[in-house]
Amino acid sequence: MPALFPLDRNAPSTLQQQVREHLVNAILNGFIAADRALPSCRNLAKNLNVARNTIVQVYDDLVSDGYLIARERRGYFVNPDLPAAQPAIPGTGHGSLPALDWTHRLKVSPGQQPNASLSHNWQRYRYPFVYSQLDSSLFPLDHWRKCWRDAVSVQAIKDWSSDRYDSDDPLLLEQLQRRILPGRGIQAHTDEILITVGSQQALYLLAQLLLDEKSCFGIEDPGYPSAAHIARLFGARVQSLAVDKEGLVINDRLSGCRAIYLTPSHQCPTTVTLPLERRQALLEQAELHDFLLIEDDYEMEMNFGSHPTPALKSMDNRGRVLYVGSLSKTLAPGLRLGFLVGPAPLIREARNLRQLMLRHPPLNNQRAVALFLSLGYHDTLVRKLAREFEQRARCLSDALQQHLPDCRASSIGGSSCWLTLPAGLDGTELKKRAADHGLLIISGDSYHIGAGLPTNTVKLGFSAIPLDRIEPGIRLLAEVKAELAKKQEKEGI
Numbered sequence: 001m002p003a004l005f006p007l008d009r010n011a012p013s014t015l016q017q018q019v020r021e022h023l024v025n026a027i028l029n030g031f032i033a034a035d036r037a038l039p040s041c042r043n044l045a046k047n048l049n050v051a052r053n054t055i056v057q058v059y060d061d062l063v064s065d066g067y068l069i070a071r072e073r074r075g076y077f078v079n080p081d082l083p084a085a086q087p088a089i090p091g092t093g094h095g096s097l098p099a100l101d102w103t104h105r106l107k108v109s110p111g112q113q114p115n116a117s118l119s120h121n122w123q124r125y126r127y128p129f130v131y132s133q134l135d136s137s138l139f140p141l142d143h144w145r146k147c148w149r150d151a152v153s154v155q156a157i158k159d160w161s162s163d164r165y166d167s168d169d170p171l172l173l174e175q176l177q178r179r180i181l182p183g184r185g186i187q188a189h190t191d192e193i194l195i196t197v198g199s200q201q202a203l204y205l206l207a208q209l210l211l212d213e214k215s216c217f218g219i220e221d222p223g224y225p226s227a228a229h230i231a232r233l234f235g236a237r238v239q240s241l242a243v244d245k246e247g248l249v250i251n252d253r254l255s256g257c258r259a260i261y262l263t264p265s266h267q268c269p270t271t272v273t274l275p276l277e278r279r280q281a282l283l284e285q286a287e288l289h290d291f292l293l294i295e296d297d298y299e300m301e302m303n304f305g306s307h308p309t310p311a312l313k314s315m316d317n318r319g320r321v322l323y324v325g326s327l328s329k330t331l332a333p334g335l336r337l338g339f340l341v342g343p344a345p346l347i348r349e350a351r352n353l354r355q356l357m358l359r360h361p362p363l364n365n366q367r368a369v370a371l372f373l374s375l376g377y378h379d380t381l382v383r384k385l386a387r388e389f390e391q392r393a394r395c396l397s398d399a400l401q402q403h404l405p406d407c408r409a410s411s412i413g414g415s416s417c418w419l420t421l422p423a424g425l426d427g428t429e430l431k432k433r434a435a436d437h438g439l440l441i442i443s444g445d446s447y448h449i450g451a452g453l454p455t456n457t458v459k460l461g462f463s464a465i466p467l468d469r470i471e472p473g474i475r476l477l478a479e480v481k482a483e484l485a486k487k488q489e490k491e492g493i
């Protein structure tokens, strides 16, 4: 039995949780012999340099959870009724046989697709101009904790603790129907709404339901690479569609597509808003050529610069627009809560498909979010984020004008800005050099769907970087850019 193991006193989890985790692992991996008593509370506490009560509490909890049994005057033992322990190290017991070759077994290799512009350790950077992450100081801690507590009331647990194959949390559906969707100009019945594990799952479900090897999937270029990756996974041909300073260009290239993915409210990545006339023209084209539109409204109401434009879905009276929404940009991307709105027959099959994948997104999460919406906390949060992001956007815009006057910024909307560097300057090289200085930016090529787009672009997110770091960050970026330009000039590039 490990009577000594490392405890991290700076970790977010408590010492009690860490001790429990170590013991449970040791028990489940078969590291504790059934016939030998665990160390006494006093000894273990002494070894680990923690309070005796900490160990007493852990042992008591493990007894009530069935991992341990207490034998009078002999101490604590592993419960012999636990299922047989798993081998601790995968692969033991296989002798010297070579490892399996997986290359020809896997039918798809999603890992082959270039992925994620995101750095997983972005918090370590002093100037994280990352996109799609939130500054944790903006998280509505007290409101969320309250909802989370209410979501584990006895009644709430009764509501969510059993599987719900064919529906979602009714309160959440009602809140989306009454609170979120009307704010985007959308009216939907509850059988036209499906809760998903983020918009990612909504896109995946749609691709699996709508695409095959014979399909052509249209997508803005530059655009959201995840959507293209998913379409390719189902064998679809990905058709890149031009984007200009007003968003998706409506031209002949749209006509052969079975479905077109677009981000009309804030084009991803350029942030521009698709004007009304183009939206109308697009719907007409969809009718004429019989294609579907997948509207990703990922930033929903985060539109502080002007009056929010209603969703494309609000103009759709034929059920051609399949609307994808997400709470990742307001509440937290880690929560993984999104939703899909479309005609009832499509939603029914999406629900059936979702059931085969994961039955449903966790209902305790659904209930906590439903409460968060119903108590008006989400509205409060959106207002707070809008104020905060507006300030950050203004600060970023001023800093760009002051320090990078030769770069062209898109209208700054939502939570990011798309920056065009002087011709010849490579965004990927700038990103690499910036990272060496503690500055995290995203190079524009991360959003290229096809080939041939210019590489002198970068995306600067401002949802994760605190206000007071924006100006110094851009000043530093200007220095790094100047260095790169000098080097290229010397090399005659």
Ligand SMILES: Cc1ncc(COP(=O)(O)O)c(C=O)c1O
Binding pocket: 131, 132, 197, 198, 199, 200, 201, 224, 263, 268, 296, 298, 325, 326, 327, 328, 333, 336, 337, 338
């Ligand atoms: C275009 C776009 N759609 C959707 C999302 C959010 O996806 P999810 O709801 O899966 O977090 C993002 C996040 O960065 C995005 O950029």
